[in-house]
Structures are given as C-alpha cells and as structure tokens.
Amino acid sequence: MNTNQNASRFIDVSQRTAAIVAGVGLLLMAILSPFAFLNVYQNVFVPGDAAATAGNIIASGNLFNIGTSFFLVVAILDIVVAWALYELFKPIDQSLSLLTAWLRLAYAPIFALALTNLFSAAQLLSGAEYLKVFETDQLNALALLSLSAFKNGWDIGLVIFGLHLLALGYLAFKSGFIPRWLSVLIVIAGIGYIVDSFGRFLVPIYNLSLARFTFVGEAILIFWLLWIGIKGFGKESKTGSL
Numbered sequence: 001m002n003t004n005q006n007a008s009r010f011i012d013v014s015q016r017t018a019a020i021v022a023g024v025g026l027l028l029m030a031i032l033s034p035f036a037f038l039n040v041y042q043n044v045f046v047p048g049d050a051a052a053t054a055g056n057i058i059a060s061g062n063l064f065n066i067g068t069s070f071f072l073v074v075a076i077l078d079i080v081v082a083w084a085l086y087e088l089f090k091p092i093d094q095s096l097s098l099l100t101a102w103l104r105l106a107y108a109p110i111f112a113l114a115l116t117n118l119f120s121a122a123q124l125l126s127g128a129e130y131l132k133v134f135e136t137d138q139l140n141a142l143a144l145l146s147l148s149a150f151k152n153g154w155d156i157g158l159v160i161f162g163l164h165l166l167a168l169g170y171l172a173f174k175s176g177f178i179p180r181w182l183s184v185l186i187v188i189a190g191i192g193y194i195v196d197s198f199g200r201f202l203v204p205i206y207n208l209s210l211a212r213f214t215f216v217g218e219a220i221l222i223f224w225l226l227w228i229g230i231k232g233f234g235k236e237s238k239t240g241s242l
Contacts, residue, residue, distance in 0.1 A: 015088050016229045022084035023225035025077045030222060032070040039067035040118055045147050050140035057125055057143060068118040075115065078108040088225075089171045096171055103164035107157045114153025121146035155197040158211075162197070165190030165218070172221075177233045182224060185217025 044056035044064065057064050086101035121143040124131065131139060169187035172178040192214030199206040 015091065016232060018084045018087035018229075019225045020229035022081050022088060023222055023229055025081040025084060026218070026222045026225070029074050029077050029081070030219065032074050036067040036070040036074065039063040040071065041147065041151065045144075045151075050137070050144040053144045053147065054125055054140035057121060064118075065122055068115060068122070071115050071118070072112065075108050075112040078104055078111070082108070085168065089168075089175060092171055092175050096167060100164060100167040100171060103160055103167060107161040107164060110157035110160065111154060114150050114157065117146040117150035117153065121150075155200055158193045159197045162190040162193035165193065169217075177228055178221075178224060182217060182220055186221060187217075189214045189217040 039060060044053060044060055046052040046056065082101045082104035085104070086097050089097040089100065124139050124143045124146065134142075165186055169183045169185075169190060172186055173180055173183035189211070192210040196206075196209060196211050199208060
C-alpha cells in the first residue's frame with residue numbers, strides 16, 4: 001500500500017471519528033436543551049409578573065438548578081462539537097472550516113455568560129440570610145430581571161450561532177458527503193435564528209419564533225453525521241458531488 005493510500009485511509013478514519021463525535025455531541029445537546037429550556041425559562045418566566053415568576057422558580061425546586069446545569073453542559077458540548085466539525089470539514093476548506101469553528105466557539109462563552117443570570121435568579125430566591133436586607137418584591141423583581149437578561153444574552157449569542165450555521169451549510173454544500181438539500185436546510189436554520197434574534201431586538205411586540213420550524217436541518221444533520229461516521233463516506237466524498 002503506497003503512501004497516498006495510507007494518507008487517504010487516515011483522513012477517512014479521522015473524518016469518520018469527527019462525524020461520530022459531532023453527531024453524539026449534537027444528539028446530547030438536542031436531549032438536554034429542551035429539558036433545560038422548559039424548566040428554567042418557558043415554564044417559569046411570566047413576562048411583567050415578578051411575583052409569579054419568582055413563585056414558579058421556587059415551586060420548581062431543584063428542576064430549575066438541574067436545567068441550568070444542563071444548559072452549562074450544552075455550552076461545553078458546543079466547544080467539543082466545534083472541534084469535531086472543524087476536523088470533519090478541514091479537508092474540504094480549511095480556512096472556512098476554521099471560521100465556522102470559531103463562530104461556534106464565540107457563541108459558547110456568550111451563552112455561558114448569559115447562564116450566570118440563571119444562577120443569580122436562583123440565588124436571589126434562595127432565602128439566604130444576607131438577602132433579608134431586601135424586600136420580597138425587590139428580590140422578585142431582580143429575579144425577573146435576571147431571567148430577562150439571560151434571554152437577551154442568549155439572543156445575542158444566537159446571532160453568532162446563526163452565522164455559524166450559514167458557514168456550516170456552505171461547507172456541507174461543498175463537501176460531497178452531505179446532501180445539498182440538507183445543506184440548504186442548515187442555512188435556513190441559521191437564517192431562522194438570526195431573524196428571530198433581530199426581531200426581538202428591533203420589534204417590541206415580536207411574537208414569531210421561526211426557529212421552531214427552521215431547526216429541521218439541524219435535527220437531520222445529527223443522524224446524517226452518525227450515519228456517515230458509522231458507514232463511511234464512500235467514493236462520493238472524494239468527488240465532491242452527491
């Protein structure tokens with residue numbers, strides 16, 4: 001077996017490993033994120049009602065803290081997935097693959113920083129002795145403000161994450177081992193996040209959530225990555241067409 005064949009086999013194994021790591025990472029994130037979102041935001045946050053929001057956080061008990069911890073795990077997994085996707089697409093376009101990875105790496109700390117607001121909200125309502133200098137209404141208002149700050153920080157991060165998906169979709173389009181229709185769906189998912197985030201920033205009564213419908217490409221990508229990681233890339237990955 002010549003040197004070129006050895007190098008080609010090594011690249012294929014490396015890419016397959018990266019595909020599996022990325023697929024498993026994304027699958028774990030897809031499991032943890034909905035649980036976290038329901039228990040630390042959607043089921044507890046009541047816009048404009050500090051007392052109700054505080055009551056929901058207290059009533060949720062440990063679920064709020066568990067959900068926040070799950071979000072932190074998701075932020076860590078974003079770093080792992082960024083590396084894996086870089087390794088997967090590096091043979092296709094190293095510069096663009098690096099940019100794509102950095103966009104996801106930039107999103108992860110922004111999201112992690114936003115999470116500090118959730119920890120703060122739980123701490124404000126913990127009943128600790130040193131918090132007795134504040135009135136109950138004040139603590140409730142600060143907890144509501146913390147949840148709002150978390151969502152604002154997350155929306156900022158999702159703009160960068162949307163850009164990551166745009167670059168990822170283009171890489172997938174060029175790759176030859178990911179169908180072009182899936183590449184288009186990934187780009188649409190990125191557009192959904194960007195539109196939603198800017199919509200909430202610019203339109204006070206923005207009620208749409210395009211990402212609820214445009215995320216399909218992300219979901220399919222998980223299983224496609226696991227598939228090519230297990231089955232291999234085949235000849236089509238070397239021709240750049242599919």
